[in-house]
Amino acid sequence: MEGAGVRIAVLRKLAGWTQQQLAARTFVSTSLVKKVEQGRTPPSPAFLAACAKAFGVDARELHGVRVADVVADFHSERADIPELREALHAFDDPQPSGRELTGPELRTALDGAEELRAAQRYAELARVLPQALHHLFVLVGDTSPGTADGERARAMLHDTYRLSASVAGRFGHPDLAAVASERHVAIAPETGDPLRQEVSAWHRSGQFLQAGHHASGARLLDRALTRIADRSDPRGLGVRAQLHLRAAVLAARGGDGDRADEHVRSARELVRAGADAAPYCNTDASELNVDVHWCAVPVERYDATEAVSRGARVTIVDPGRPERVARHHIDQARAWALHGDRDRALDALHSARRVSPHQVRAHPSVRETVRALLAGERRPSGGLKGFARWAGVSGL
Structure with a gap:
């Protein structure tokens, strides 16, 4: 039953390091390294990123994640990634099918695309985006920068690039996600909406988060927050809240729990001041998302007692936000596993599965939590073994 802990141990030994040296x-305790390598404690994303950086590998390698597994686990349908890749590179030779679509028609299509993303129907979204890009390339070419029509067209292209980056990331194509991310960063200043530049900064910070470059990501967000500190309109408040929530995760994974909680408090104040809950596509400045982050902060610093305590004080239910709700249950499963209550941990995993099965089955930390639960039982229950088989944890 090989998990991240086993891979970390192998790479550590190949590097010639002791557990103390790793x-x-x-920047963790030797006892934590030992527990992770033995499979008794699920590794946090921050610890995995730090190990990947130390070993000089991609963090996904520590999970043993393969692109084919991500696609198969996340959705049974084929995702049109080759078509998306072609479309992203066809900005100077667009090939839209059918008649040219008008700006309002494309806006309606993008609103539908955002609904697919919110519902986690990523395979369908991947099929919609290529033609949206082709049509938008034509529309942008037909409109002048700095005009109202030109800025609206570029704003829609900004949305489409960000959705493309999300899809590419979901299906395990970081190179394609990077291309789309560079495009939305570049076009944001041409949309006539300064907030879109900060939305791009929020999206960019995810790259720093995944790579474990927490200080760099925090500086990026601090600059963004400074630039829009005087925005008190609902959309501006929403973007500011979103920036604070990402900054909270970066601070928590960087080891500064107090700073993380400060960012969560700031986000909550902005939400209660009237922030737009969804100021742009693929953003979430809702009270629910604030609660999810509030509960996640102590999990990141391995404070299981505080994590489960916070989890008991909130109710995370929203059919319209399955990704956020499932993520909360995944975090609570990690917390209960660290707390030593395997039954509550398994209950939380089942709750996550009911809300968003594809997300849970493809989530690397779910498998690590399951492995930790199995390692802690000499005779795993039928329920745990059944969940492990469903989640693709081998070696039972």
């Missing part, structure tokens, strides 16, 4: 390089 602990020093990743």
Whole structure:
């Protein structure tokens, strides 16, 4: 039953390091390294990123994630990634099918695309985006920068690039996600909406988060927050809240729990001041998302007692936000596993599965939590073994 802990141990030994030396390089305790390598404690994303950086590998390698597994686990249908890749590179030779679509028609199509993303129907979204890009390339070419029509067209292209980056990331194509991310960053200043530049900064910060470059991501968000500190309109408040929530995760994974909680408090104040809950596509400045982050902060710093305590004080239910709700249950499963209550951990995993099965089955930390639960039981229950088989944890 090979998990991240086994891979970390192998790479550590190949590097010729002791557990104490790896602990020093990743700024954690030796006992934590030992527990993770033995499979008794699920590794946090921050610890995995630190190990990946120390070993000089991609963090996904520590999970043993393969692109084919991501696609198969996340959705049974084929995602049109080749078509999306072609469309992203066809900005100077667009090939839209059918008649040219008008701006309002494309806006309606993009609103539908955002609904697919919110519902986690990523395979369908991947099929919609290529033609949206082709049509938008034509529309942008037909409109002048700086005009109202030109800025609206570029704003829609900004949305489409960000949705494309999300799809590419979901299906395990970081190179394609990087291309789309560079495009939305570049076009944001041409949309006539300064907030879109900060939305791009929020999206960019995810790259720093995944790579474990927490300080760089925090500086990026601090600059963004400074630039829009005087925005008190609902949309501006929403973007500011979204920036604070991402900053909270970066601070927590960087080891500054107090700073993380400060960012969560700031986000909550902005939400209660009237922030737009969804100021742009693929953003979430809702009270629910604030609660999810509030509960996640102590999990990131391995404070299981505080994590489950916070989880008991909130109710995370919203059919319209399955990704956020499932993520909360995944975090709570990690917390209960760290707390030593395997039954509550398994209950939380089942709750996540009911809300968003594809997300849960494809989530690497779910598999690590399951492995930790299995490692802690000499005779795993039928329920745990059944969940492990469903989640693709081998070696039972």
